[in-house]
Amino acid sequence: MKAVRFHEHGGPEVLRYEDAPDPETRPGHVVVRVAACALNHLDLWQRKGMDRVILPMPHISGADVSGTVADVGEGVTDLTPGQRVMLQPGLSCGRCAMCLSARDHQCPRYDVLGYRSEGGYAEAVAVPAANVIPIPDHIDFVSAAAFPLTFLTAWHMLFAGGRLTSADTVLVVAAGSGVGQAAIQIAKATHARVLATARGEEKCSRARALGADDVVDSTCEDVPKRVRALTGGRGVNVVIEHVGAATWDQSVRCLALGGRWVTCGATTGFDVALDLRHLFARQLTLAGSYMGAKAELLQAAEGFFRGLFAPVVDSTFPLQEAADAQRRLEAADRFGKIVLVVD
Ligand SMILES: [Zn+2]
Incomplete structure (x- = not known):
């Protein structure tokens, strides 16, 4: 062959x-x-x-x-x-x-x-x-x-790591990535409120078309400030992230009390600093995620085959x-x- x-x-x-x-x-x-x-x-x-x-x-x-x-x-x-x-x-x-x-x-x-x-x-x-x-x-x-790979990864991040429910607001970092576009669609189908970041106006409008309720243009807006404004000062319950060093600080600052930060990658760098006072005082959870279970992909595939997401x-x-x-x-x-x- x-x-x-x-x-x-x-x-x-x-x-x-x-x-x-x-x-x-x-x-x-x-x-x-x-x-x-x-x-x-x-x-x-x-x-x-x-x-x-x-x-x-x-x-x-x-x-x-x-x-x-x-x-x-x-x-x-x-x-x-x-x-x-x-x-x-x-x-x-x-x-x-x-x-x-x-x-x-x-x-x-x-x-x-x-x-x-x-x-x-x-x-x-x-x-x-x-x-x-x-x-x-x-x-x-x-x-x-x-x-398969991106929807499985996004599904596992949202539900196993992020424990997402319809009452939550989730921030999907980098809407145009494989995981980003999948996470927006799955979170929307769960009836969670979906915020996303994207670079530039065209990507922002595509993220909105996929189902994001609000999109922050990370090339010209202060992401944590805008996320706070969009959530009545509370922040988001879940952050879905894989960018790494470049977005780490802003992602942590976007989290609400009890927020869950879930990552599956670090394309811009691996080394970040963490102020442990934020972790315990704000009761944050940091979750690492890699792929997901076969059963989760079969669950996600049901939505794919029914036209719920693509x-x-x-x-x-x-x-x-x-x-x-x-x-x-x-x-x-x-x-x-x-x-x-x-x-
Ligand atoms: Zn085994």
Whole structure:
């Protein structure tokens, strides 16, 4: 098969469109012919290389996949070739206490598709049958690929970390990011009040169109001051964040008494300072979040299939142009997901 692989870490130029071995159909597994594969920031970290992480080389990234079942392994009885599917990006053992209590993202053997395994920047990919989610006919492949990772991440952040209810006000930082656009839609469907930040007027109006009740333009407004003004001086109950050092101070200052700050990343830097007096006196909760449970993605998918929410797609690229697609992921004017399409 053809795949986009890298043989050493580096810039987008290390990505090569080339021949790679076909995936094997092992017992309990399914081979999926890839129709579309969405990009995530994880792909960039894999390509650049991470401290203390050794990836198998040559490496095929890609956690968010849709396509059709090409072959089923021994013991797989409920899936058939030709079926349209999307994939759960989380791989876990399926037998430990975490896996059996809907916390499979905390499995000691947890992995993300395309991290230590071969992912979806390819014509085909093999996954355990437990990772296959059939999709209805009205869901197109590009949307299906753009859905799993960011909606799972946002769902877990809002409900497990943020304990969001319809009585809450949530602030979604960086509305145009993959997680941001998903969090706005899910929070709105929960009937929470949704505030968001975005950079520039165009992104602000797109965030409003997605369901944000009020949007703060972080290029020209004082975010905590505006959030206080919009909430009668109280602040928000939940902050959903992944920007890191650049927004840490303002995000903490936006929280109400008893507020929950939830993060899944730190794209602008990892080192921040915390005044512990704010933590105990204002009774704040800081929660780290990484992916989410398979069960949560199935819950989120119900809303996707019913049309309650839909991933925003910024642009699509042919598989061969994966390097340009990764460059686009870091562009300042991006809004939503970037998806590779396989012929
Ligand atoms: Zn496990």
